[in-house]
Amino acid sequence: MISVQQPTDVPTNAPDHCPGTESDLAGKVDACEGCPNQDICASGQTKSTAQDPSTIPMINERLAGVKRKILVLSGKGGVGKSTFTSQLGWALAADEDIQTGIMDIDVCGPSIPTILGISNESIHSSSSGWSPIYVQPNLSAISIGFLLPSQSSAVIWRGPKKNGIISQFLRDVDWGELDWMLVDTPPGTSDEHLSIVKYLKDTAGVDGAVLITTPQEVALQDVRKEIDFCRKVGIPILGLVENMSGFVCPGCKTESQIFKPTTGGAKRLAEEAGIELLGTVPLDPRIGKSADYGVSFLDEYPDSPATEAYLNIVDRLRDILGDK
Structure with a gap:
């Protein structure tokens, strides 16, 4: 059975008489019935990885064979960040x-599995650790959704707890x-972002971030925060x-604006x-x-202008990182 390690922290919606995540009774007593995290708490070991001094060396060893590490960020939800990540992985x-791997650290809203x-x-777990889920022989993923x-x-x-699972x-x-x-x-600049940046910078490093936005000013405002x-x-x-x-238009292939870039869209933001x-x-x-x-x-749709755009972006990223 998979063991999810967790620090001593009680969810805001924890039931009365919660035994605590580090207790041997976590997820196994009557008080745990109905708690959304019952199965995870009951799955096994609960020692906090954040407090384990072996964590950084072990991460460094795990990622020794990973050449490029890219963060996909968006200050705002609903801008297509997970969709872009998936298409980038497939491309x-x-x-x-x-060989490509996708790590989904959107703990509260994991959509990569879908x-x-x-x-x-x-x-599944083996003597070498957790096995990521394979979409095809050279594309795999991990997510709390599994x-x-x-x-x-x-x-x-x-x-x-988010820090622990990451x-x-x-x-x-x-x-x-x-x-x-x-x-x-996930959207924003909060716990998950700080955790992944800390672990990667302390170990294997980060090659860079790709920021995702839509043309509206309401999305661009949050991307400015992400840049900062x-x-x-x-x-x-x-x-x-x-x-x-x-x-x-899928039929005639003509393009029209749906979200008007009232302040110049991504082009102007990039220039600024x-x-x-x-x-x-x-x-x-x-x-x-x-x-x-x-x-x-x-x-599925190789002739779509969107497919051409995705592939051009992938080519540019590979150029920037010297991957060709």
């Missing part, structure tokens, strides 16, 4: 010689040799991607911030359909 894995079509899978009893189960954790993903998952590790993050975050914590910004930059605009991805409704069905949009 890289189109080259059979490239988008990749592996939501019914569960993590540890939950159902897709509707809520994870209601404070910062220390460190465990880095320390206990047997990633093997990877050319690219893509880290899908990256600069304060010392994460290189590889560039900015504008999602939903126009609507592509002195970062590169990696590309703009038009809004093709079939992207959402592909995500719902867990299939690669790039493979």
